Amino acid sequence: MATVQTSDYRQIIWHLAEGIDPLTGEVLEAAGPLNSPVVIRALYSLLADTEARPRRTQNGRAIPENFGKPWSELDRTYLQESFLGGMAESKLAASLKRTKGGMTSELVRLGLKEAPAPTGMRSPPQQPDVLNGETTEMSPN
Numbered sequence: 189m190a191t192v193q194t195s196d197y198r199q200i201i202w203h204l205a206e207g208i209d210p211l212t213g214e215v216l217e218a219a220g221p222l223n224s225p226v227v228i229r230a231l232y233s234l235l236a237d238t239e240a241r242p243r244r245t246q247n248g249r250a251i252p253e254n255f256g257k258p259w260s261e262l263d264r265t266y267l268q269e270s271f272l273g274g275m276a277e278s279k280l281a282a283s284l285k286r287t288k289g290g291m292t293s294e295l296v297r298l299g300l301k302e303a304p305a306p307t308g309m310r311s312p313p314q315q316p317d318v319l320n321g322e323t324t325e326m327s328p329n
Contacts, residue, residue: 198235205231253285259294267291271300 203210204222216222259267263284270280281291295301
């Protein structure tokens with residue numbers, strides 16, 4: 189089965205709102221339920237709602253407006269002054285419409301913050317040394 193994208197769903201709804209069968213391209217019957225003014229308004233309202241929604245990541249969180257965009261000098265100056273002035277990092281990220289991670293990366297580039305320690309890294313498994321009662325690192329296979 190082919191994967192259907194959100195834009196495909198929107199196109200289907202648009203066709204239905206316009207009175208066109210999205211599968212065949214033919215005009216829908218005038219007496220059909222999809223030609224009711226209430227249904228047509230509902231379809232257009234649904235289209236407007238989907239356009240107004242913020243982009244989302246796979247985990248469901250909204251993507252800030254400036255996500256992935258280059259930093260302007262004005263934003264860098266605001267970031268530096270606000271950070272040094274003690275503004276909370278979450279509030280600062282929100283005001284710049286950036287993720288907290290993106291803001292932290294820029295603070296590191298500006299030399300205002302140390303890079304965070306990598307996460308998710310595990311140390312190699314330990315194997316007990318039965319004879320000496322010590323633990324030694326196991327080498328990966």
